[in-house]
Amino acid sequence: DFYAGKLDLPDEETVRRVNAFDWSAEFEEAMAAGGFDAVIGNPPYIRIQALQEWAPLEVEHYKTAYRAASKGNYDIYVVFVEKGLQLLNERGRLGYILPHKFFNAQYGEPLRKVLSQGQHLSKVVHFGDQQVFEGATTYTCLLFLEKGGRDEFQFVRAHDLSAWRVGASQVEGVIPAASAGLTEWNFVVGCGSDLFERLRAMPVKLGDVAHIFVGTQTSADDIFVLDAVRAEGVFVIGTCAVNGQEVKVEAAITKPFLRGKQIRRYEPLLATAALICPYAIDNVKAELFPERELASRFPLAYAYLKIHRSQLEARERGKFKGSDWYAFGYPKSMILFQLPKLVVPDYNNRASCAYDAAGHFYKTGYGILAKTGRHESPLYILGLLNSMVLFQYLLKIGTTLRGGFVRFWTQYIKQLPIRTIDFANPADVAGHDRMVALVTQMLDLHKRLAAEGAPPEKAALQRRIEMTDRQIDVLVYELYGLTAEEIAVVEGAG
Numbered sequence: 190d191f192y193a194g195k196l197d198l199p200d201e202e203t204v205r206r207v208n209a210f211d212w213s214a215e216f217e218e219a220m221a222a223g224g225f226d227a228v229i230g231n232p233p234y235i236r237i238q239a240l241q242e243w244a245p246l247e248v249e250h251y252k253t254a255y256r257a258a259s260k261g262n263y264d265i266y267v268v269f270v271e272k273g274l275q276l277l278n279e280r281g282r283l284g285y286i287l288p289h290k291f292f293n294a295q296y297g298e299p300l301r302k303v304l305s306q307g308q309h310l311s312k313v314v315h316f317g318d319q320q321v322f323e324g325a326t327t328y329t330c331l332l333f334l335e336k337g338g339r340d341e342f343q344f345v346r347a348h349d350l351s352a353w354r355v356g357a358s359q360v361e362g363v364i365p366a367a368s369a370g371l372t373e374w375n376f377v378v379g380c381g382s383d384l385f386e387r388l389r390a391m392p393v394k395l396g397d398v399a400h401i402f403v404g405t406q407t408s409a410d411d412i413f414v415l416d417a418v419r420a421e422g423v424f425v426i427g428t429c430a431v432n433g434q435e436v437k438v439e440a441a442i443t444k445p446f447l448r449g450k451q452i453r454r455y456e457p458l459l460a461t462a463a464l465i466c467p468y469a470i471d472n473v474k475a476e477l478f479p480e481r482e483l484a485s486r487f488p489l490a491y492a493y494l495k496i497h498r499s500q501l502e503a504r505e506r507g508k509f510k511g512s513d514w515y516a517f518g519y520p521k522s523m524i525l526f527q528l529p530k531l532v533v534p535d536y537n538n539r540a541s542c543a544y545d546a547a548g549h550f551y552k553t554g555y556g557i558l559a560k561t562g563r564h565e566s567p568l569y570i571l572g573l574l575n576s577m578v579l580f581q582y583l584l585k586i587g588t589t590l591r592g593g594f595v596r597f598w599t600q601y602i603k604q605l606p607i608r609t610i611d612f613a614n615p616a617d618v619a620g621h622d623r624m625v626a627l628v629t630q631m632l633d634l635h636k637r638l639a640a641e642g643a644p645p646e647k648a649a650l651q652r653r654i655e656m657t658d659r660q661i662d663v664l665v666y667e668l669y670g671l672t673a674e675e676i677a678v679v680e681g682a683g
Contacts, residue, residue: 231286237262266291284334302371308340316328328590340365343364360380404552405526411431423441445463447550532557555599568632576665582606630657
């Protein structure tokens with residue numbers, strides 16, 4: 190049905206390549222009866238970027254012919270879900286194994302809408318970070334749908350694949366169809382589901398109180414980022430990843446640069462790399478230096494970039510040919526990078542928020558900066574984000590990876606419930622100030638630990654860190670009003 194009523198007739202070569210299929214002709218009896226009783230399978234998992242390389246015509250067709258492919262860089266399996274539903278009769282059922290990424294991904298919203306509006310969910314077996322297919326890193330689920338719709342569906346959390354395979358008991362429950370709306374699907378069953386729902390119902394999320402922004406996107410880090418840097422007067426010397434050679438440039442055109450692995454909870458940020466940043470940045474705007482000014486003010490950096498001009502111009506199929514050949518690929522949030530802020534890495538297996546007082550630029554991480562009008566200290570927010578409560582919440586709503594790692598992507602951390610402070614309430618103010626004091630202590634302890642060399646002193650500092658961390662968790666329990674039973678759930682999950 191590939192071209193039916195949508196596009197001009199293709200040429201003969203395209204017809205042979207696509208091998209278009211006519212369901213009504215090939216399954217005349219089933220289609221005449223209204224469709225199939227059952228559709229089962231393992232659809233292909235191919236992102237639009239890969240499909241675009243060899244099948245651009247199909248990509249554009251799917252966008253217009255299928256609601257599920259109408260938003261963002263979709264994966265082709267969403268088309269197979271919608272098509273499978275179309276092929277069912279009114280009593281028909283569908284069963285696929287496919288990635289569960291569409292539960293939370295932006296591109297999955299249209300498919301979530303299709304399934305939500307038709308109340309098609311019958312059962313979901315969610316494998317979490319378990320790897321079902323040997324040799325392939327895919328995070329999958331079993332998705333069972335009914336054409337006629339249901340008022341509720343069964344959700345099974347099969348995060349122990351070996352136990353699930355032998356039929357051992359799993360965490361499962363029944364969820365109202367209304368809970369599977371257009372927004373991200375975060376289904377929680379079993380112990381802790383009531384607490385999760387209460388936290389989810391809190392009115393203020395991190396995205397309401399803070400700007401969350403991705404890291405520097407140069408599209409040529411191997412040129413713009415110098416590693417193993419050291420200072421030499423008004424210059425810095427670092428290693429170029431392209432050829433391994435040492436490069437000397439003016440320090441004034443560089444920014445301290447972090448990678449995600451250098452961002453850890455409460456730890457001091459120690460940049461070992463420098464970003465060559467050919468932009469004039471103030472509190473209002475960031476503008477690319479004109480080439481003449483760049484060459485005049487920073488001759489060493491200009492000469493270095495000019496050596497790599499052909500590589501910089503070749504980015505994104507020649508997009509940077511011309512006067513802006515040395516510009517970053519996507520120079521967003523440049524003003525925000527240089528401000529004091531909170532930062533988190535791309536992923537980790539524990540809460541990993543740090544305080545950046547020095548205005549680092551960074552890669553594979555996210556910045557968090559309070560919105561205008563917010564009066565909570567960033568250190569207060571830092572304590573909340575590194576707490577056991579919010580990390581357990583993130584594990585429920587985020588994308589988990591093997592080894593217990595979880596993504597700190599914007600789409601997830603923006604949903605974290607934030608206990609705001611009523612500064613007219615003395616009890617609230619006392620809780621806020623207590624948190625700020627404890628977090629200040631944590632930052633100082635980690636700074637001292639990083640500088641300490643003697644094992645006995647390091648062990649003593651580590652004990653104090655653990656004790657202070659515990660005090661922060663207890664304070665968060667109080668701020669969020671957790672009961673003894675709910676605390677036991679959080680700490681049992683941890």
